Amino acid sequence: MQTLHTIRELRERLDQAPARPVFVPTMGNLHEGHLALVRQAREVAAARGAPVVASIFVNRLQFGPNEDFDTYPRTLERDAQLLAQAGCDVLFAPSEAELYPQPQGYKVVAPAELGDILEGAFRPGFFTGVCTVVHKLFNIVQPGAAIFGKKDYQQLMVLRNMVRQMGLPIEVLGGETLRADDGLALSSRNGYLSPAERAEAVQLSATLRRVQETVVAQRAAGGLSVDSLALLEQQAMATLASRGWKPDYVLVRRQQDLLVPSADDIARQQPLVALTAARLGTTRLIDNLEL
Ligand code: PAF
DSSP states (O other): OEEEOSHHHHHHHHHTSSSOOEEEEEOSSOOHHHHHHHHHHHHHHHHHTOOEEEEEOOOGGGSOTTSSTTTSOOOHHHHHHHHHHHTOSEEEOOOHHHHOSSOOOSOOOOOHHHHSSTHHHHSTTHHHHHHHHHHHHHHHHOOSEEEEETTSHHHHHHHHHHHHHHTOOOEEEEEOOOBOTTSOBOOGGGGGOOHHHHHHHHHHHHHHHHHHHHHHHHHHTTOOOHHHHHHHHHHHHHHHHHTTOEEEEEEEEETTTOOOOOHHHHHTTOOEEEEEEEEETTEEEEEEEEO
């Protein structure tokens, strides 16, 4: 695997490739979830004779003023070894000066109905930061396909819609969420948890599983409704709060657009997804489960 730090080096390398790369953008501090995306990229790339490119860039633009940009773990050497083992061909790891030589004045803003809800409501500017850097990385890497984890469910949808609306010739693929044995979704931020918090953290996915089980049972019994969903969301929030969490949201939304399901959606058994974000101590975790 080659590690390249400049856009020029990367373009020179990729101009010689027989097909447009399959791309896995990351912020580093990699875990098995990222490596599964790289292995998925390897399979897609093999069928096309394309190289696999991963990027590592901790993107200042997507962090709020009180978030963890400064403390976000930078573990480039270890990450490069893991990527090489997982079958990555090229690691693009630009400096901030390389990617943002001037303050980034031009930005890509997601439409409010998708970008300002859920994560966007609690992290203002987050999706503008994500869309702007991913659009820029897409221009630099010019991939044929890009893979993002379904753990960041809304991010995947925002980026898929961005690619569609901007007419970018890129296939956006989702990678399944990897979980620890107890159900906790793998995340770079799990590393912030103390041992006691790590033991408690399982409650986030357990809460989503209880929502899932109740929705399935209510569906089967014909008792699922707009009101029963709202009650379920409130109960899930209250349970987390009673255990010492500070939940931002536990919400059940339509899979297709993350809008609130109507009575008609419920009657038609439209696919739903339960999404949550909650703070345990100083660590904010997110998770989701398709219903
Ligand atoms: O999911 C992430 O790691 C980041 O949001 C991404 C997509 C690499 C953009 O910085």
